[in-house]
Amino acid sequence: MFVSKSMTRKLITTTPETDVLTVGKMMKENQIRHIPVVDEGDILLGMVTDRDVRSAMSSVAHEDFDSKDERKKLSALTVKEIMTRDLVTVSPLHTLQDVLLLFQKHHYGALPVVDDKGVIKGIISIRDLVRAFINVMGIGEPGALLGIVAEDKLGQMKNIVDIITEENISMGSILVARHWEEGKRAVFPYLMTLNKARIKKKLEEAGYELLDPLEWHLDQLPRK
Amino acid sequence: MKRTGFLYDERYLYHDTGSYHPETSERLPAIYKGIEEGGLLEKVVLLKAKRADLKWIETVHSTDYIRRFEEVCLCGNTCLDSTDNQMCTETFDIAFLAVGGILDAARRVMEGELDNVFCAVRPPGHHAEHSQAMGFCYFNNVAICAKYLQIEFGVERVGIIDFDVHHGNATQNTFEHDPTVFYYSIHEHPSFAFPGTGREFEKGVGKGTGFTLNSPVLPGQGDQEYKKLIKKDFIPAFEKFKPQMILVSAGFDGHEDDDMSGIRLTTQWYTWMMEIIMNMAEKFCKGRLISILEGGYCIERLPELARNHIKVLLEEK
Numbered sequence A: 001m002f003v004s005k006s007m008t009r010k011l012i013t014t015t016p017e018t019d020v021l022t023v024g025k026m027m028k029e030n031q032i033r034h035i036p037v038v039d040e041g042d043i044l045l046g047m048v049t050d051r052d053v054r055s056a057m058s059s060v061a062h063e064d065f066d067s068k069d070e071r072k073k074l075s076a077l078t079v080k081e082i083m084t085r086d087l088v089t090v091s092p093l094h095t096l097q098d099v100l101l102l103f104q105k106h107h108y109g110a111l112p113v114v115d116d117k118g119v120i121k122g123i124i125s126i127r128d129l130v131r132a133f134i135n136v137m138g139i140g141e142p143g144a145l146l147g148i149v150a151e152d153k154l155g156q157m158k159n160i161v162d163i164i165t166e167e168n169i170s171m172g173s174i175l176v177a178r179h180w181e182e183g184k185r186a187v188f189p190y191l192m193t194l195n196k197a198r199i200k201k202k203l204e205e206a207g208y209e210l211l212d213p214l215e216w217h218l219d220q221l222p223r224k
Numbered sequence B: 001m002k003r004t005g006f007l008y009d010e011r012y013l014y015h016d017t018g019s020y021h022p023e024t025s026e027r028l029p030a031i032y033k034g035i036e037e038g039g040l041l042e043k044v045v046l047l048k049a050k051r052a053d054l055k056w057i058e059t060v061h062s063t064d065y066i067r068r069f070e071e072v073c074l075c076g077n078t079c080l081d082s083t084d085n086q087m088c089t090e091t092f093d094i095a096f097l098a099v100g101g102i103l104d105a106a107r108r109v110m111e112g113e114l115d116n117v118f119c120a121v122r123p124p125g126h127h128a129e130h131s132q133a134m135g136f137c138y139f140n141n142v143a144i145c146a147k148y149l150q151i152e153f154g155v156e157r158v159g160i161i162d163f164d165v166h167h168g169n170a171t172q173n174t175f176e177h178d179p180t181v182f183y184y185s186i187h188e189h190p191s192f193a194f195p196g197t198g199r200e201f202e203k204g205v206g207k208g209t210g211f212t213l214n215s216p217v218l219p220g221q222g223d224q225e226y227k228k229l230i231k232k233d234f235i236p237a238f239e240k241f242k243p244q245m246i247l248v249s250a251g252f253d254g255h256e257d258d259d260m261s262g263i264r265l266t267t268q269w270y271t272w273m274m275e276i277i278m279n280m281a282e283k284f285c286k287g288r289l290i291s292i293l294e295g296g297y298c299i300e301r302l303p304e305l306a307r308n309h310i311k312v313l314l315e316e317k
């Protein structure tokens, strides 16, 4: 799960000398909110966001209400004056897990991906992560989720997977909630089958407790 | 009393899904028995299967898929695309007979020979995608029927209601761009049930936006919630759309005794639902309606469910 596999490679970049109006137009036309700023060698110098552009525009507008003058000022204003230079970047060999934790820590919407020479390689956004995790969870393909309570001891997962495998059912994913009740885990296999009844019976016969779907409080797991 | 057709053919039993499969051939005799025991066989027109013309199946499925299905089947393979879809060497032919029987029924309704028909066919259809078998389904019977009505009889607005407990992913996909076919489905919530589609925000695409409507229902719910959503979603949508013909994807697997879902509908709910649909057909479609069997796996309950279904179609109280 490397960043290089999930990032957006088709990049729209700009230079430090570009004026703010042009950058604002680029964002609008391409429906993007982050544009990396690079030099002639594609070395990343900074990042300009739609918020930077908006606040630049409004500060000019406040100073002077004459729109002709306003435009003049804005076209004189260049990217290097409004871009963020102090950037958090990730490398193509960072993992999606790294990025997930970074997003949580810094409240970013997107991070530039640069190689060890500082050359921009792509950009990774929350959108890219969402796509990757839908893929990992398998929920883009038809299937059904099952909820199983298992004791927190060795070999439980193997048993569950064995039972599913014996039934010849493929799995889209298997999620584990490690903190459930005292000494218990909840296991959520995503099964690529319509025929859930039989596997449920098998699991019950093997002594597993099936979760009532309405007890699936994944969102009530411990918060930090 | 209505002139009601009942499509039933013993050849539909030859689609063999092996042992331990819920979509077993026992389902159809259970349906037949229920109708017979209700003394309704004399009141319906019994229709037999016909082989569908390939061109109609090609309105929904790719030629490559149809060919692949035939090859896999004739080679003696026992499943197609997923182990869910168990089959035998006859399955390909029987899938043609299911479609053909339905199209013949549709023709009779359009030509005024019958008011409505219940098509007790196997294999079911609403999960079968353009190029993929899925969820016990090979050809999308209801979608092909809608295409046939459009092309052969120029029906301008077809309304499909799917009350099988699973979302009819393939029917939705077939018509999501098409504003002339309205697809409404009520089913168990996709985060808990197969196939994982049919969320509230799936409302059609492009020109078809607003002509797909889904009512997902959380597990554990039953008649009350279903009735509430039918009144809130289905009725206003169809009253606005004014279909000229109604097709029903009739699946009985949301019944409380059916172990395919966590939805707990009673036998009475199905009667209530069909009465609503009949009223709708009366109001907009000159009473024309075709009901096509999808799921429903509780052999003990199928007789009464089928009997009540036919009673409503006959308007026999």
Ligand SMILES: [Zn+2]
Pocket: B164, B165, B166, B251, B253, B294, B295, B296
């Ligand atoms: Zn179903």
